[in-house]
Structure formats: structure tokens, C-alpha cells
Amino acid sequence: MPGKTLYDKIWDAHLVTEQDGEAILYIDLHLIHEVTTPQAFAGLRATRRAVRRPDRTLAVADHNVPTEGQALGIDAVADEEARLQLQTLAKNVDDYGIEFFPMGDIRNGIVHVVGPEQGRTQPGMTIVCGDSHTSTHGAFGALAHGIGTSEVEHVLATQTLRQKKARNFRVRIEGEPAPGVGAKDFALAVIGQIGTAGGTGYVIEYAGSAVRGLSMEGRMTLCNLTIEGGARAGLVAPDDATFDYLKGRPATPKGGAWEMALAYWKTFFTDDDAVFDREIVLDAAAIAPTVTWGTSPEDVVAVTGCVPAPESFDTPDKRASAVRALEYMGLTAGQPITEARIDVVFIGSCTNSRIEDLRAAAQVVQTAFLHGRLVAPHVRAMVVPGSGLVKNQAEDEGLDAIFKAAGFEWREPGCSMCLAMNPDKLADGQRCASTSNRNFEGRQGRGGRTHLMSPAMAAAAAIAGHIADVRDFLS
């Protein structure tokens, strides 16, 4: 028998039983937020079912919250419907005894920033949340993925999920990346290669020396974007970087329990003789700083490249989508992507709002500042830290001062302009350099045009006033 993959091992460790050909998987951690849970709790009430493990459930308020005035609590929320959703969550967690970090609590923030930061996310776990970017937590070697609201209700009631096993896909990224190139560029390069449906039906394990070389923040960025390639979950096997990150976090085991947990976590790796259903290898050195030109995360181009022509795609559907994307984005085929003039810069989201992301952006801003350059006058630039704790740490390191001096807005944590459910939105036709994960039509506001890129690239775009190569800003 061939060996097992990391995914196989986590799967086997959580298999409760099978019923009618479907696996019932035990869920170790259930993260919830205001947008995808109200109907699940309503369902529980209607059927008089209890929450099986409130102690394995954690709630945050992130999608709807404004990014200023959070100390005011619910009064900071002007939008009636958003307010009702937040109040509904507060009532539900209270009724069912679930721990909750409300808006304004220093521990609150974007759900996928909070879980790891608190040490709730641990290797070998199964983690679900009613949000597709739950794949982020796979960076710790946890099987983590998004679920719908009916499944949220199912997990609340049973602490399990009915699942079909996915296939194994390994993405190896080998070698040394060039300066200015990092996890976001890796992720965009992978999606550009496999397409947004390329991972459908798979769980992806990221391996190779370039992945090993990433920090935990970088691994989270990579796993976060896995869903944009269609795979249910992304994984990186835990190693010393993982354990170092977790040690001493509020929810990680201490003392003897730490040693016990460590021994358990170290059993989660892919065996040498395991077989993958699909495998690709990328050369890290060949990856340039990458941005998107269109309205799907697979529409990627190196920053040194040009907007592609619709005729260059091979199916009629794809050509039609490209024509539509170019029109929506207000771009012309063949034009260098650096000609795209930027109106707004958004540094934030569960993809890139952690301390390391803010440091990378701040470094570019500071270097430019020392050369007498500020945010371009026509650009609105904002930084939205991923959690209250990230915000505090950045302030301790003086990053906020660098951003503010250069002309950035320094805001309070939340999803913000990643999906624009709160007041932070693009106006019709505005073009945004964004560190988030989706460039879909209207994602950041109706008619808004999104270019995905890394925090360092977004910082460079803020200074230049158009899409720019961060490598020109590093010296």
C-alpha cells in the first residue's frame, strides 16, 4: 500500500463513521461571523436543537463592521441591516453560550486572522467557517474549508460535517524567489497556471523549498488564495516555523500539554511514498511580481507584461469573458499593465492584513518617503489591519506613523473594502490596487475595477499613482 498524504492523515483522524457512502467528519474548530449564520441559528431554534460544542465554536464580527469609531460599539454602525445582523449574532452567541469577540474588542478582527493569532488554529485539526477563505488556516497543516449556511447549522447541531473525500493535488514551488516576489505572487502564478476551476475536486498541498521558506503569514496568504483556484482547501505541512508561531499564543496548550500536542502535530506530514492524483512544479525564480488585469483571479499578468488580447484564449466562452472583462476594466489589449492609473489603494483583507504584510508595505512606503515621495495626489490609499492586535503591534513598531506621514489612511480592523459590505467602497469606474483576493465585477463596489497584487506592490502603486513594479522601489 502506498503511503498517505497529509490530507489523507487528517481525514482518517477525523472520520467518525460513514453513512450511505458519505463520510461524517468530526470538526475541531468552528468559526462563525455575522453574515452567514443568522439563518443557521434560526434553523436550530425552529427544530429545537442545541449547539453541541459551544466550547469549540468562536464568533467574530468582521464582514459588516465600519473601520472607524468601533469604540462606540453598535452605534458606530450606520447601516440598519448591518446593525441587525450584528445584533442578531450577539443575541445568538449569548443564547447558545458561544465565545464572541465583539467589534471594538482588541482580539476581534477578520475571522481568518483571529483564529491563527489566538492559537485556536492548530496542526492536524479540521476547521470550518461559513466563508470560503477558511482555506487560510491550512497554512498550519489543518484541513480547513468554507461551508454554506445549511452546513453551519449542521456543524452547530452535530459538530460534524458530511463530506466526500477530495483528491490529492500537490503544488511544489522550488528555488529562490527574486527580491520583491512573495507568497501573493506565488498564489497568483499558481491560479494563472491552473485556472479558477483547476483545483475543483482537490485538496492542494503546497510543498517545495520556496514554500518551506515562507513565513507563517506567507503560507496563510498562499492557502487563502487556494479557493480562487477552485480547490476546497490548501495545506502546508507543519514544521518548526509553525510550532514557533504557535508557542505561547492564548489558546495553545502550555507546559506538559504543549509537549504532548507537539508530538501529535509532528505526525502530520505526507509520507515519502504517498501518491498524488495531480502534481505541478513551479520555479520560484521564474515568478515575477504579478497582478490581475481582468475580473477573475486567473486573469494574471507579470507586472512587466501587457494586457492580453481576447483572441489569445482558446474557447469561445473564454474569449467572450475576456472581451467583457476588458470592457469592464476599461483596458485595451496590448497595453502595458503599468499604464493602468490607480484611484484607490486598499491594503487589507484576510489575504494580506497581517503584521508581515504591513511591514512589507511600510518598507516600500518608507523607502519612497526617504526619496521625498508620498502617496500620489490623486490616490486615496488606506491600510486596514486584520485585527485589533495586528493594529496594536503595527503601532508599537511605528508602521502607522510611516503610512500616515506618506498620506495613507490608517483604519480599524475588518473585512472593509475586500467585499465592501461596510461603508468602504469603490465608486463606479474607480480603479483599485488591492491586496484582497477577488477581482470579480462589483466586488469592491458597483462598477469598481480591482487589480489584485501583493502589499508591497500595492504600496508601490500608491506612490506611483499607477500599477508599478515594486522592484523599482526597493533601492
Added chain:
Amino acid sequence: MEAFTRLDAKAAPLPLSNIDTDQIIPKQFLKTVERAGLAKGLFYDLRFDRDGVEKPGFVLNQPAYKGAGVLIAGDNFGCGSSREHAPWALMDFGVKAVISTSFADIFYNNCFQNGLLPVVLKAEQVQQLMDEARGGNHVVSIDLETQTVTSPSGAVFTFEIDPNRKQKMLKGLDAIGETLEVAPAIDTYEMRRALSQPWLEGA
């Protein structure tokens, strides 16, 4: 959940690939605590112009396709977020089945939780259905028991579906009730885990 056995309905062609959940139901409609009433937001930016007036060019606004119960879409339908509001909005609008060459994983799962049937056919079959649906008669029949789609001209295509999911759709079964039948197995699993991973208890 309502059972799905057979459907004879008008089919509307939507020949775009990668139709994402933000297009199916934009975020301003997610601020609800209800499941019902989402039809108003379905394909909002495709259906309405900036002043909220219906765009006559969009397929679901054309009189011939009013009341369509089936959508025929391009590759990778439903990619993007986990929002179950996408199938809720489709169902609320009256769509009971979507036919495509492929669906995004979470969306596909969510359909089954709600009695919306996602049907996967081969590219040339989807193309033929699109072409026929553009003609005068565009009624498509879907029979879940026999796993067949019959095109307006009478061509019959077979589709694959997981047998367990099929049974649940046919009967309209609630997944939670079914899982709770194995509650003793969950109890046993939890007891074992409490011994082997005590650091996860009483957190």
C-alpha cells in the same frame, strides 16, 4: 426541503464562464437574517442598470424566458464565496436546476442542501442545449430518477450524480436529522479524542 423528482421548465441560456457568486447575488443583499426574499437581488448587476431599470438585453428579462426554471450556464458556475444566498436567490426566483459543464465545489454542495439540482453535462451537450434554448421552443425536461435531460428537440442526455445525494434530493431529506441517527458514534469519537488530545477540552 422540497423534493426534486422531475422538472419540465423553460431554460434560459447564460453563455458566460466563471459566473461567480458576487454576480449571482451581490453583497448588498447578504445583509439579511432571512432565507426568503432574495429573488430581488438575483443577478442584480446583470439584470438592472445603474438606475435600477431592467436591462432588456439580459436573458431573464426577455419575455420569452420569464419564469425560467432552468439555467444553462458556462463553465465553473458559482465560483467564489461560500454564500448560500446564491442558491437561495436562484430558488426564490423560481430556478430549480442549473446545467453547466462544471460547478465550483462549495456552490455545488450548497445546491443539494436546498433542493436546487446542479446538472453536469459535457461541453458539446451544454452547447447544444444553449443553441436550442435560443430557439422558439425552449422547454427542457430533467428527470432525476433516470438521470436524464431532454432537450427541446428531444435529444436525451444522461448525467452523473452521487447516488446518496440523489436519494436525498428525491425524498427532500434533512441532513441534520440523518446525521443525528449516528449520534452514539459521535459520542464515542469525542470520548476518544478527549483522552488523546486533552488540550482541546475545556478551552
